[in-house]
Amino acid sequence: MRYRLVATSFGGVGCTSTIRGAVRHTLQTDLPTQMGGGDSAAQPIEALLASLLGCKVATAHYVARHLWARPHNRFESIEFADVEARHRLNQPPGALHLPITEPPPSPPGLTRVSGVARVHLPAGSPLTADDVAVLGRVVEQRCPIAAMLAAAGVEMDMEWVPGGAAPL
Template identity: 40%
Template sequence: MALPTASSLRGASPLFVRRSHRMSGTAGSQDYSEATAKYYKFNGCSDDENKSSVTVNFNTGHVLTTDLPLRMGGKDQASQPVECLLAAWAGCTQATALFVSRQMMRENKSCPLLERLEFVNITATRDERGALALPIHEDPPVPSRLHTLTGNVVVWPSFDEESLQLLQEQTELRCPVANMLIASGCRMNVKWINGDEKENRRSLS
C-alpha cells in the first residue's frame, strides 16, 4: 500500500505527519510473515432483487449486509459500505485502545486502565468525483478514498497528557483499520480528550 507523499502531507496536522513518517519506517516495511498472519475469510453475494446490496457471510458465523440510499439506486435497507468502514474503525479503535491501555498499565502501575471510548461528532469526507467522474474510460481526477476523518474520541477515565498521547498514537499505529486509513493518505484529524474534564466536555457541544 502506497504511503502518503510529501505533497499530500502539506497542511496536515503535526500528529498525522508524525504517524505517517513512522509508518514508512521499520514497522511499516517489514516483510509479510505467514507465521504471524491473521486471516479474515468470507463468502458474499449481491441480492437479485436489490443489485446494490451485498450480504457477506464470515467464517466466524457473523453476517453483514450493505446497501445504498434510494437516491443512489439502492433500497436503503442496510448501512452503506463506507459507513461499515467507519464502524469498523470505531470498533477496532476501541479494541486496540483497550489492549494498548493494558500494556501501558503493566509498564506503569500509575497509568489507569481504559474503561471506554466515546466517538463524538465524527465526520468523514470524500470527493465524489473519485467515484462518479466521467467518461468512464478515463481515470478520475481525484482519489476515491476518504480524504479526512475529524471529530473527538472521549476517553474514560482521565490519562495524563503524555499517556493520552501515547494511547492515541499506539492505538492508531496498531489498529488495522486506522493504520490502513492513514497509510492511504486519509487525514486523521481526530482529537482524543479526557471525558471527565468539564472544560473538554463543554468544547464538544
C-alpha cells in the same frame, strides 16, 4: 491471522457478507435510494468507518493494559463524537465521475477522517489528559484499519481527550 468471508448481492446494490469462523457473523451494506439502493443498511464507507472505530476501541484496550501502570491500566469506555469522513473538497468523489470509461479526475477514496475520542476513565483515576493523548497516538500507530487508511493517503485526525463520567 487469517480472515475468511463470502458475500452475495441481494438484488440491486445491497450486499450481505458472512464472516466464516467458529461463530458466523453477517454484515450488510446498501446505498441510499437516491444512489440506486434500497437504504436497508449502512453504506460501504459507513461500514468501513464503523470498523475503524471498533478497531480503535479494541486496540485502545490492548494498549492501555501495556501502557499504563496497574491498577490504572484500563478505561470504562470510549465515545467517538463528530466523526466525519471526507472526499476531496469541492469535487465529487472520483467513483461518481462520468463518463464512466474515462479515468476520474480525483481518486475515489477518502482524503480525511476526523473526530473526537472521549476516553471515560474510572472514578478516581490518576490518569491525565496527556496520558489519554499518548494512548491516542499509540492507538493510531497500532490500529490495523487506521494504518491501512493512513497508508492509502487518508489524513487521520482524531483528537483523544478524557471524557469525564462514562455515558449510560
